[in-house]
Amino acid sequence: xxxxxxxxxxxxxxxxxxxxxxxxxxxxxxxxxxxxxxxxxxxxxxxxxxxxxxxxxxxxxxxxxxxxxxxxxxxxxxxxxxxxxxxxxxxxxxxxxxxxxxxxxxxxxxxxxxxx
Numbered sequence: 001x002x003x004x005x006x007x008x009x010x011x012x013x014x015x016x017x018x019x020x021x022x023x024x025x026x027x028x029x030x031x032x033x034x035x036x037x038x039x040x041x042x043x044x045x046x047x048x049x050x051x052x053x054x055x056x057x058x059x060x061x062x063x064x065x066x067x068x069x070x071x072x073x074x075x076x077x078x079x080x081x082x083x084x085x086x087x088x089x090x091x092x093x094x095x096x097x098x099x100x101x102x103x104x105x106x107x108x109x110x111x112x113x114x115x116x
Contacts, residue, residue, distance in 0.1 A: 003054045003057070017040065020036070020094075039078040040098075046069045047070050051065040053066055058106050060110065067099055071098060
């Protein structure tokens with residue numbers, strides 16, 4: 001059991017939000033940051049629970065499920081609860097970025113780690 005690998009997923013979402021807010025000149029307030037990150041962090045948590053990711057967090061198949069939940073739940077919450085936009089371009093960029101990071105670290109860990 002390697003639940004510390006959850007921190008790689010959380011970091012991926014945080015980097016996504018920080019990069020997006022920075023590239024759009026958003027304010028750097030903590031409340032603004034958490035307003036943006038909240039839906040995706042909740043989606044990430046849902047993905048970890050649904051996939052029971054703590055069992056094999058480094059598995060690519062687990063990562064795909066976590067990714068799907070992060071994007072889908074994140075966008076639904078963003079639209080319906082957090083009252084923020086979900087333009088198609090944003091959905092595509094979010095999905096691409098989160099795919100690169102949420103799947104990317106798993107590919108690297110599976111390729112280079114010897115003790116997992």
